[in-house]
Amino acid sequence: MSLGGGKLNYMEFSIATLxxxxxxxxxxxxxxxxxxxxxxxxxxxxxxxxxxDLLEKIGILTKEKGKYRxxxxxxxxxxxxxxxxxxxxxxxxxxxxxxDIYIRExxxxxxxxxxxxxxxxxxxxxxxxxxxxSVKLILERANPSVLAKVKRLExxxxxxxxxxxxxxxxxAVTNNGDSPNNGHERIDLDEILDYLVHVDVLRHAIxxxxxxxxxxxxxxxxxxxxxxxxxxxxxHDLHQTxxxxxxxxxxxxxxxxxxxxxxxxxxxxxxxxxxxxxxxAPTDSALTIEHLDxxxxxxxxxxxxxxxYITADDRLDREARKRGTAVFLxxxxxxxxxxxxxxxxxxxxxAERLAISVFLSLNERGESIEFNIQPSRIRLDWLLDPNxxxxxxxxxxxxxxxxxxxxxxxxxxxxxxxxRAQRRSRGGLEVxxxxxxxxxxxxxxxxxxxxDDPQSLLTDVMVMANYAIAVHLQALQVPGIYAVQHNPELxxxxxxxxxxxxxxxxxxxxxxTEVSVADxxxxxxxxxxxxxxxxxxxxxxxxxxxxxxxxxxGTHFGLAIENGYTHAVSPLHRYPDIVVQRVLHEIFANGxxxxxxxxxxxxxxxxxxxxxxxxxxxxTPTVQQELETQxxxxxxxxxxxxxxxxxxxxxxxxxxxxxKMKARTGDIFQGLITxxxxxxxxxxxxxxxxxxxxxxxxxxxxxxxxxxRYACLVxxxxxxxxxxxxxxxxQVKSVDYYRQQIDLxxxxxxxxxxxxxxxTDESAEAEVESTQLELLPTNMEEIAEIEETEETEExxxxxxxxxx
Numbered sequence: 001m002s003l004g005g006g007k008l009n010y011m012e013f014s015i016a017t018l019x020x021x022x023x024x025x026x027x028x029x030x031x032x033x034x035x036x037x038x039x040x041x042x043x044x045x046x047x048x049x050x051x052x053d054l055l056e057k058i059g060i061l062t063k064e065k066g067k068y069r070x071x072x073x074x075x076x077x078x079x080x081x082x083x084x085x086x087x088x089x090x091x092x093x094x095x096x097x098x099x100d101i102y103i104r105e106x107x108x109x110x111x112x113x114x115x116x117x118x119x120x121x122x123x124x125x126x127x128x129x130x131x132x133x134s135v136k137l138i139l140e141r142a143n144p145s146v147l148a149k150v151k152r153l154e155x156x157x158x159x160x161x162x163x164x165x166x167x168x169x170x171x172a173v174t175n176n177g178d179s180p181n182n183g184h185e186r187i188d189l190d191e192i193l194d195y196l197v198h199v200d201v202l203r204h205a206i207x208x209x210x211x212x213x214x215x216x217x218x219x220x221x222x223x224x225x226x227x228x229x230x231x232x233x234x235x236h237d238l239h240q241t242x243x244x245x246x247x248x249x250x251x252x253x254x255x256x257x258x259x260x261x262x263x264x265x266x267x268x269x270x271x272x273x274x275x276x277x278x279x280x281a282p283t284d285s286a287l288t289i290e291h292l293d294x295x296x297x298x299x300x301x302x303x304x305x306x307x308x309y310i311t312a313d314d315r316l317d318r319e320a321r322k323r324g325t326a327v328f329l330x331x332x333x334x335x336x337x338x339x340x341x342x343x344x345x346x347x348x349x350x351a352e353r354l355a356i357s358v359f360l361s362l363n364e365r366g367e368s369i370e371f372n373i374q375p376s377r378i379r380l381d382w383l384l385d386p387n388x389x390x391x392x393x394x395x396x397x398x399x400x401x402x403x404x405x406x407x408x409x410x411x412x413x414x415x416x417x418x419x420r421a422q423r424r425s426r427g428g429l430e431v432x433x434x435x436x437x438x439x440x441x442x443x444x445x446x447x448x449x450x451x452d453d454p455q456s457l458l459t460d461v462m463v464m465a466n467y468a469i470a471v472h473l474q475a476l477q478v479p480g481i482y483a484v485q486h487n488p489e490l491x492x493x494x495x496x497x498x499x500x501x502x503x504x505x506x507x508x509x510x511x512x513t514e515v516s517v518a519d520x521x522x523x524x525x526x527x528x529x530x531x532x533x534x535x536x537x538x539x540x541x542x543x544x545x546x547x548x549x550x551x552x553x554g555t556h557f558g559l560a561i562e563n564g565y566t567h568a569v570s571p572l573h574r575y576p577d578i579v580v581q582r583v584l585h586e587i588f589a590n591g592x593x594x595x596x597x598x599x600x601x602x603x604x605x606x607x608x609x610x611x612x613x614x615x616x617x618x619x620t621p622t623v624q625q626e627l628e629t630q631x632x633x634x635x636x637x638x639x640x641x642x643x644x645x646x647x648x649x650x651x652x653x654x655x656x657x658x659x660k661m662k663a664r665t666g667d668i669f670q671g672l673i674t675x676x677x678x679x680x681x682x683x684x685x686x687x688x689x690x691x692x693x694x695x696x697x698x699x700x701x702x703x704x705x706x707x708x709r710y711a712c713l714v715x716x717x718x719x720x721x722x723x724x725x726x727x728x729x730x731q732v733k734s735v736d737y738y739r740q741q742i743d744l745x746x747x748x749x750x751x752x753x754x755x756x757x758x759x760t761d762e763s764a765e766a767e768v769e770s771t772q773l774e775l776l777p778t779n780m781e782e783i784a785e786i787e788e789t790e791e792t793e794e795x796x797x798x799x800x801x802x803x804x
Contacts, residue, residue, distance in 0.1 A: 012044050013037045014140040015139045018051060019070065020630075021633060022061065023070055024069060025069075028068055030048065060076075076118055083168060089105070090130070094635075102130040115142050120136045140637075141204065143201065146198075147196065147198060147234055150192055150197055150215065152193055158172070171199060171211045189215065196225075198230075228655040249315040260585065273287065273288050273381050274384060276389060283304075284306075284347065297414070299359070299362060300358070303358070304353060305581065307582045323641065324637065325575065327644075327645040335573075354377060355375070360468065372606050373584065412458075419464050427560040430451050431449070433450055433538060441570050442459060442570065467565055477614070479627040480553075481550075483556060485557040493515050493543060496523070499711075500530065505526045517560045534686075546643065658735050661690055669685045670685070671685045671729070678706035679695060685730075692741075694722075694744045696713065698733075702715030731746075
């Protein structure tokens with residue numbers, strides 16, 4: 001069911017956010033929930049009361065003496081709904097190894113693609129069939145607005161038809177003359193029929209009633225005529241500005257401020273301090289270096305202490321948690337926090353700022369001896385750009401002061417290379433591409449370091465600071481939020497290996513069971529010897545999964561870290577970094593540094609010297625449980641926001657490529673076959689790294705059979721083959737700008753004769769196998785696979801009942 005209808009359709013908070021503050025172990029009062037959800041008006045308090053009553057009635061919450069507790073059952077699971085354009089819907093659970101649950105249309109309860117839902121399992125799965133479920137509750141709507149086109153029915157009514165064909169509905173829109181366009185013009189729906197518009201969802205569907213929407217903005221006559229940044233922000237409902245209340249809170253952030261851990265801070269304003277950023281805006285990380293006795297270096301990584309200014313559940317915190325992460329769209333940024341927070345809390349030259357400092361003590365070889373984490377106060381002396389760093393390292397003439405040079409050279413010539421060597425020895429990955437990386441100080445969402453990034457050596461330093469904090473949280477056995485990157489898909493890795501082998505690289509066999517970071521490192525090190533290293537690096541990057549967050553330490557594949565890793569060095573741009581700061585604050589302010597108050601032995605809770613020495617709870621049970629509940633309740637939301645940010649950034653890049661290729665429709669390019677399926681093959685145009693599809697139906701000279709073992713298509717009569725790694729000449733046939741799909745047709749193929757002969761002389765056994773499995777379509781699904789272009793992969797993915 002959905003908590004729709006009446007006042008609950010206009011709730012100022014989601015059910016997911018409400019439930020994130022209610023645990024199964026501890027009762028919570030409505031008053032506490034009012035504070036955490038920011039219910040400051042009578043109407044919002046009434047909404048909360050109604051939501052609590054309904055959640056109790058359907059068995060999600062239990063009420064005891066006016067307080068609430070979360071009910072937990074194995075038959076109710078939280079998941080994200082994913083639908084295909086053909087109507088197949090699955091509930092995707094957050095746990096990667098968990099089964100996807102098939103949801104029939106009659107069991108959707110008006111949930112839409114992307115919604116976060118609670119699913120009741122109504123039929124267990126078998127070896128051949130997926131489990132089935134029914135949507136019990138919609139926790140959070142993924143589409144508060146949609147991109148659509150306006151249609152007028154014969155009845156005179158108007159409908160908004162979503163461009164995303166996975167949204168299986170139409171919205172009723174009215175021509176009431178009240179819809180604002182950019183807050184100025186009034187919109188006449190008759191004048192914008194078939195235009196691309198941004199529609200706010202005023203009310204989701206109730207029973208058989210259509211959802212209701214309102215045209216908020218006209219983007220253009222077509223997708224091509226609209227600005228790409230507008231398409232992306234509207235599609236993903238990204239807000240470029242903040243409400244007046246949030247801006248006011250940001251402007252007043254320093255008014256009446258009292259440092260909660262002032263007595264614990266160390267004054268480091270005497271240390272010469274630098275920061276490196278390609279932007280002139282305030283930064284959230286800085287560096288110091290000291291050469292101590294005995295050839296010991298002490299590297300300081302200083303992180304802007306945002307958590308001292310933004311307390312849990314205040315207005316700025318709720319806004320930052322809602323956004324989850326900043327989104328970087330070319331020259332435009334959708335910020336996590338207002339500019340006033342950056343100016344007040346971020347590091348700017350000459351100003352004292354609060355910081356959390358991670359000191360790494362290293363020997364002359366750059367090997368870590370110990371580390372120490374403490375609250376501090378610093379003053380940034382120099383904000384440098386990457387070009388200035390490069391000038392110093394090249395010993396070229398520079399206006400940079402000698403004192404600054406003395407900081408730069410040890411870090412970039414000694415310490416950072418040592419950290420990089422350590423990462424490489426673990427098997428850590430690198431991508432040799434020019435990447436417009438989001439300006440996180442560390443490896444960011446993609447979980448890998450780009451060698452052509454001028455700040456890549458500094459990235460290794462920041463990764464080490466993140467890692468030190470993760471190790472420390474585990475040693476103290478306090479709650480944490482960990483960055484995890486799962487292994488790439490085995491099939492995709494083996495396809496890339498086949499491509500590399502076909503291009504002449506020396507890599508023995510396939511990966512048979514589980515992908516190891518050593519396998520991919522060994523493969524990527526050979527890319528420079530290939531004729532197309534840029535293409536291979538580009539495809540290699542696409543193998544890596546986006547980083548996700550977890551309450552438990554896990555493996556980070558790209559960095560080859562197995563014992564836990566976190567994000568902490570970019571709190572102005574990522575909400576998880578603020579959460580980690582709050583945990584550190586509790587340690588600084590209230591952590592127990594001895595077993596009992598009478599114990600004489602005291603440990604330093606900020607240093608590695610306490611690791612293995614603590615046999616007691618550092619935090620009180622109440623604080624420990626409160627942090628655990630807060631972190632666990634926000635993990636799913638943060639992962640959703642991370643994915644939305646990554647999708648938005650990819651969409652902008654895809655639209656820009658589609659726009660470029662649409663202008664080249666009819667032109668001929670050299671390309672490389674990078675993927676082969678039964679319905680055609682994908683070609684990467686080498687000079688622009690744009691991928692398009694040559695559909696099998698466009699190959700008119702023969703009937704082509706798919707040979708999955710060899711990753712190729714082979715003509716039945718002329719034995720012409722198209723395989724991974726072959727170079728082909730292709731012409732741009734058409735471009736779907738909004739869907740970022742490029743259709744290509746072959747002009748000529750430049751395959752080696754040896755490759756064709758080897759395929760012609762296959763054994764009779766392989767020929768029989770191919771004939772049995774791949775020659776002709778035998779049912780409607782196989783016909784659809786051949787005929788459908790852009791949706792083929794999606795249909796296969798969402799087939800509810802698969803056969804092994």
